[in-house]
Amino acid sequence: MLTSHRSGSHQDIRQFLESVIREDSKQGLFKVHRGVFTDREILRLEQELIFQHSWLYLGHNSEVARPNDFITRKVAGHPLLLTRDRDGKLHAYFNTCSHRGAMVCREPKGQRRAFYCSYHGWAYNDLGHLIDMPGRDSMAPGLIENGEMNLKEVPRLAEHHGFIFVCFDPEIPSLETYLAEAGDVLKLMSEHGPNGMEIVGGTHEYGLGANWKLIQENSADAYHTSTTHASYLEYVNARDGARPKVDPAVSAGWARDLGNGHAIIESEGAMPWGRPSARWVAGWGEAARAEIDEIREELIQRLGEKRGRFIALGDRNTLIFPNLVVNDTLAITVRTFYPADVDRVDVTGWALAPVGESASSRDRRMRNFVEFFGPAGFATPDDVEMLELCQEGYRNQTAYEWNDISRGMLKEVPAKSDELQMRVFWRQWQNMMLRNQED
Numbered sequence: 001m002l003t004s005h006r007s008g009s010h011q012d013i014r015q016f017l018e019s020v021i022r023e024d025s026k027q028g029l030f031k032v033h034r035g036v037f038t039d040r041e042i043l044r045l046e047q048e049l050i051f052q053h054s055w056l057y058l059g060h061n062s063e064v065a066r067p068n069d070f071i072t073r074k075v076a077g078h079p080l081l082l083t084r085d086r087d088g089k090l091h092a093y094f095n096t097c098s099h100r101g102a103m104v105c106r107e108p109k110g111q112r113r114a115f116y117c118s119y120h121g122w123a124y125n126d127l128g129h130l131i132d133m134p135g136r137d138s139m140a141p142g143l144i145e146n147g148e149m150n151l152k153e154v155p156r157l158a159e160h161h162g163f164i165f166v167c168f169d170p171e172i173p174s175l176e177t178y179l180a181e182a183g184d185v186l187k188l189m190s191e192h193g194p195n196g197m198e199i200v201g202g203t204h205e206y207g208l209g210a211n212w213k214l215i216q217e218n219s220a221d222a223y224h225t226s227t228t229h230a231s232y233l234e235y236v237n238a239r240d241g242a243r244p245k246v247d248p249a250v251s252a253g254w255a256r257d258l259g260n261g262h263a264i265i266e267s268e269g270a271m272p273w274g275r276p277s278a279r280w281v282a283g284w285g286e287a288a289r290a291e292i293d294e295i296r297e298e299l300i301q302r303l304g305e306k307r308g309r310f311i312a313l314g315d316r317n318t319l320i321f322p323n324l325v326v327n328d329t330l331a332i333t334v335r336t337f338y339p340a341d342v343d344r345v346d347v348t349g350w351a352l353a354p355v356g357e358s359a360s361s362r363d364r365r366m367r368n369f370v371e372f373f374g375p376a377g378f379a380t381p382d383d384v385e386m387l388e389l390c391q392e393g394y395r396n397q398t399a400y401e402w403n404d405i406s407r408g409m410l411k412e413v414p415a416k417s418d419e420l421q422m423r424v425f426w427r428q429w430q431n432m433m434l435r436n437q438e439d
C-alpha cells in the first residue's frame with residue numbers, strides 16, 4: 001500500500017510523488033493515488049511548486065478596457081490590483097500598501113486615477129508611484145522620491161487575445177510558449193464576434209467541499225454528462241425539441257493534448273443544446289433561426305468555411321494548466337479555482353460574449369449560461385454534489401487507494417467521453433511537483 005502515513009521527510013514525499021501515478025501504456029491503464037486529494041503536505045507543495053511557477057489567469061481585457069479602469073482579484077492567495085494606466089498600459093500590482101500593509105483598493109472594480117489607502121491615507125497614482133501622504137513633513141526625507149515605497153508589480157504580466165495572465169516566477173518561459181496549442185484555442189474564443197469579446201454580467205463565486213483538482217477533472221469530462229446531468233438533458237430536450245441524447249458509450253468528438261498540461265475535448269454538432277453563436281434549436285423559435293443563421297454566416301464570411309463552421313457548430317471544453325477552464329458549449333464560461341484547504345475549493349466563473357451582439361442573442365446566451373453554469377442552475381449543483389461525493393469517498397483510502405483514469409487510453413484518437421484530457425493534466429502535475437523541488 002502506498003501509504004499516506006508518511007514521516008513527512010523530503011525523501012519520503014519525493015518517493016510518494018514518484019509513485020502516485022501508475023501508467024501502463026501497453027495495458028492501457030492509468031491510475032492516480034487518492035492521497036493526492038487528501039494529503040495536506042501535497043497541497044502545501046502544490047501551492048509552492050505549481051501555483052508559484054505557472055501563468056495564472058487574472059482577468060479579461062474588456063474588464064479594464066478604458067484608461068484608469070481597475071479590477072481587484074485574488075490569484076493563488078495574492079490579492080492583486082489590475083489597472084490600465086493613463087497611456088493604456090496594463091499593470092498588475094500586489095494589492096498591499098507599502099506603509100503597513102493594508103490593501104490599497106477594496107472595491108472589486110471601478111475607474112480611478114489614484115488609489116488611497118484607507119488606513120493612514122497614503123496615495124498612489126496609476127503608475128503605482130507613491131505620491132502623497134498625510135503629515136508628509138514628519139516622514140524621512142526622500143521617502144516618496146526614491147521610489148522604494150511604490151506599489152510592487154507582479155513579476156510577469158502578459159495578454160493573449162484579451163486573456164490577461166500573471167506569473168510570480170520571473171524565470172519561466174513566456175506566456176505564448178507556456179500556452180502552447182492552447183494559445184490557438186484562446187484566439188478562437190476571441191473570434192466569436194466581429195467586434196471582439198467581453199466579460200458580461202456579474203461573477204459567479206461559490207465554494208465546495210472537494211479538492212481543487214477535481215474541478216479541473218470535472219470541467220472537461222464528457223463521460224459524466226448523461227448521468228450527472230440527466231435532469232438538465234431531459235429539460236433541454238423537452239424545452240428545445242428532441243435531439244439525440246448524449247450517450248457516454250457513443251464516442252462523439254475527440255480529445256486533444258495541447259501541450260504543457262493543457263487539453264481540450266471537442267465535437268461538432270453532437271450535443272443537444274443550442275449555441276447562441278451559432279447552433280439553432282427548435283425551442284428558440286423560428287424568429288431566432290434567421291438570426292442564428294446570420295451569426296453563422298458572418299463567422300464563415302470572416303473566418304472561412306472551416307473555422308467559421310467549427311466555431312458556430314462545435315462545442316469545446318478547454319483545460320489550461322493548472323486552473324483555468326474555458327468552456328465554449330451552450331455559452332462561454334471562463335472559470336478559475338483555488339484550494340482553500342485540501343478538501344475545499346473556491347470557484348469563480350464569468351460569461352464571455354461577443355461585443356455588440358443583439359439583445360435577443362445576449363438573452364439566449366445568458367439564459368443558457370445561468371441555467372447551466374450558475375451555482376443555482378441545473379448543472380453546477382449536480383457537479384458540486386458529485387465532487388463532494390468523491391471527496392467523501394476518499395475517506396475509504398485504506399480500502400481503495402487508486403482512481404482509474406484509463407478510459408480510451410488504447411485508442412489512437414480518444415473520444416470526448418474518454419479521459420485523455422485528465423491524463424494530460426496529471427502528467428504535468430507530477431512533472432512540476434518533482435521538477436520544481438530542490439534536491
Ligand code: FES
Nearest residue numbers: 097099100117120
Ligand atoms: S497601511 Fe496604508 S497608509 Fe498605513
Ligand SMILES: [Fe+2]
Nearest residue numbers: 218228379383
Ligand atoms: Fe458537469
